Amino acid sequence: MKRIVQVGTVPLGGGRIAVQSMTTGKTSDAQACVAQILRLEEAGCDIVRVAVLDEADACAIKQIKEGVHIPVVADIHFSEKLAVLAAESGADKLRVNPGNIGGEREIARVADCVKAHKIPVRVGANSGSIHPEYLQKYGRSAQALVESALANARVFERHGVHDLVLSVKASDVRMTVDAYTALAEKSQYPLHLGVTEAGVGEQALVKGAVGIGSLLLKGIGDTIRVSLTDDPVREVIAAHEILRACGIERYAEVVSCPTCGRCEYDCMGLARRVAARLKGERTPIKVAVMGCVVNGPGEAADADLGIAGGRKFCVLFERGKQQTRVPAGQAEQMFFERLEKLLKEKET
Ligand code: SF4
Known part of the structure; x- marks a missing residue:
């Protein structure tokens, strides 16, 4: 013992x-x-x-x-x-x-x-x-x-x-x-x-x-x-x-793809901005920032909230489902609004 x-x-x-x-x-x-x-x-x-x-x-x-x-x-x-x-x-x-x-x-x-x-x-x-x-x-x-x-x-x-x-x-x-x-x-x-x-x-x-x-x-x-x-x-x-x-603590986590030739938007910049927002955040939430709409939603299907970017439009997804196609120019703002709402829901 x-x-x-x-x-x-x-x-x-x-x-x-x-x-x-x-x-x-x-x-x-x-x-x-x-x-x-x-x-x-x-x-x-x-x-x-x-x-x-x-x-x-x-x-x-x-x-x-x-x-x-x-x-x-x-x-x-x-x-x-x-x-x-x-x-x-x-x-x-x-x-x-x-x-x-x-x-x-x-x-x-x-x-x-x-x-x-x-x-x-x-x-x-x-x-x-x-x-x-x-x-x-x-x-x-x-x-x-x-x-x-x-x-x-x-x-x-x-x-x-x-x-x-x-x-x-x-x-x-x-x-x-x-x-x-x-x-x-x-x-x-x-x-x-x-x-x-x-x-x-x-x-x-x-x-x-x-x-x-x-x-x-x-x-x-x-x-x-x-x-x-x-x-x-x-x-x-x-x-x-x-x-x-090590999976011992579950706080806010940002996952992002390494990007490749399929990526047509500033995925790395957005990933950094999301990570900055979630730094020190104790609410257990997994957020994905993915480089393309072809593979992103599938690869990050277990994320509570994700964004997969493209040149003209992006896709917001939750738990691999509820995909919303949004114009690229509005995607980041919509993504952050949804993120704040989800954080509030999880806190209560
Ligand atoms: S999600 Fe898309 S951009 Fe990111 S690594 Fe996979 S294929 Fe490339």
Whole structure:
């Protein structure tokens, strides 16, 4: 039986995949931190993590929590004192590395503290923090990551902490997928998915999407973070796109054909305008923008609303039926009017 771990108001392990991100500013600047978290909330972030480097950061969590509406996770290295302080300031979860937090005495202090505050801990391993014993035994591999993560979990289990979330991130996508797949077999704890140090731009997006997406499609993972060297709001948007692509979330979706020689109107421009209108739209609706009236309505027959363009006239269609032939000059306006009406109908 999989364990359900509660992070503030958000359960992990119960079936719904929670989207996470991390703030980029200094946590002690609580005001700026709150402003960034509110933007993340607006984008659909479920849980936010903040870096705790010193006492000012740890204490700021109290003020941050007063200004935001989602659980706040404190990310701490090297100091059990900061871990305790973050928990006392109201952190909803700690992310620590038992390997650098100190010896048994320090671990015991953190364990007692999280039990007293009834908050979970994320432990795990990434390719840069593999336990030396497993690194020597298995090399830098998925197996070494898994054994390190399980060893880190055992450290807290020995102290009676069982509300754990595990992660095994590597910057190599295949290693990440292999590690999480093996870990899911061996552990009942919720899994935090991510590809670490994914990089920038399209490369990072694709690495995150392939790594996280292929695990989600296998039914593995309870919370995800897409690591991008970018505005964290983009991480949240990317995370929802991955959930959508995996069929886990149904929000507004635009499908469009790649166009070919049959296309005689500005299909790409219209697709972009429709996508801009539906950006962030939570109503589950599938809208198709197709390049020609010959194949478009048939190819997008499952769309709630579609348009197939032509030089003189266009066709509007709903669920592959109810085709309306309209003059090309009026088609876009009629299409958007119908789209707004459908959105309203679906909202109510
Ligand atoms: S829908 Fe028409 S324009 Fe688009 S790819 Fe198919 S045949 Fe080409």
